[in-house]
Amino acid sequence: xxxxxxxxxxxxxxxxxxxxxxxxxxxxxxxxxxxxxxxxxxxxxxxxxxxxxxxxxxxxxxxxxxxxxxxxxxxxxxxxxxxxxxxxxxxxxxxxxxxxxxxxxxxxxxxxxxxxxxxx
Amino acid sequence: xxxxxxxxxxxxxxxxxxxxxxxxxxxxxxxxxxxxxxxxxxxxxxxxxxxxxxxxxxxxxxxxxxxxxxxxxxxxxxxxxxxxxxxxxxxxxxxxxxxxxxxxxxx
Numbered sequence: 001x002x003x004x005x006x007x008x009x010x011x012x013x014x015x016x017x018x019x020x021x022x023x024x025x026x027x028x029x030x031x032x033x034x035x036x037x038x039x040x041x042x043x044x045x046x047x048x049x050x051x052x053x054x055x056x057x058x059x060x061x062x063x064x065x066x067x068x069x070x071x072x073x074x075x076x077x078x079x080x081x082x083x084x085x086x087x088x089x090x091x092x093x094x095x096x097x098x099x100x101x102x103x104x105x106x107x108x109x110x111x112x113x114x115x116x117x118x119x120x
Numbered sequence: 121x122x123x124x125x126x127x128x129x130x131x132x133x134x135x136x137x138x139x140x141x142x143x144x145x146x147x148x149x150x151x152x153x154x155x156x157x158x159x160x161x162x163x164x165x166x167x168x169x170x171x172x173x174x175x176x177x178x179x180x181x182x183x184x185x186x187x188x189x190x191x192x193x194x195x196x197x198x199x200x201x202x203x204x205x206x207x208x209x210x211x212x213x214x215x216x217x218x219x220x221x222x223x224x225x226x227x
Contacts, residue, residue, distance in 0.1 A: 105211040110163035
């Protein structure tokens with residue numbers, strides 16, 4: 001059973017870069033069977049897909065965020081990370097890491113979520 | 121991008137009653153549609169995929185139907201633990217998109 005856990009600062013200043021790490025256990029992050037993704041949820045709102053990465057480094061980003069997002073993977077640490085640059089209050093959200101199979105991009109394992117607030 | 125629209129935004133149902141939630145796609149997604157349940161302060165949980173297949177461990181009272189642009193999630197007899205927010209998601213085309221959610225509350 002895959003387990004995912006987000007970590008990172010809970011408070012980021014406007015115009016700075018939000019950085020989060022997702023630690024994976026119970027399975028291999030190097031497996032070609034899984035994609036590793038980030039999804040966010042602003043307070044009281046719906047879910048927004050941010051992007052996905054395969055262990056090889058291949059990425060898919062949401063076009064609405066693509067210019068500000070970088071997702072990378074560190075197979076030696078069994079982690080993948082999210083960087084979102086030039087943040088504003090609109091980026092305040094709970095950020096989830098999650099995984100889906102290579103066969104279908106539906107998310108069957110999720111981290112518990114990390115609230116990131118953008119404020120000075 | 122494919123826009124997913126869920127209705128109603130809030131559904132008030134009594135325990136034991138049937139709940140019917142709708143999800144509409146702005147263009148066909150075939151049967152590449154998933155439903156998730158989310159309780160307050162918790163991550164979403166996969167309920168249904170491929171429009172009608174229950175995920176592992178999901179009770180039979182949860183049923184999904186539809187294809188193309190119109191989808192339905194039915195909870196046949198609401199239990200106390202079913203009061204939550206339900207999200208649909210299409211995975212037919214990138215970018216992946218979610219609906220705005222339907223909150224099922226106790227009537």
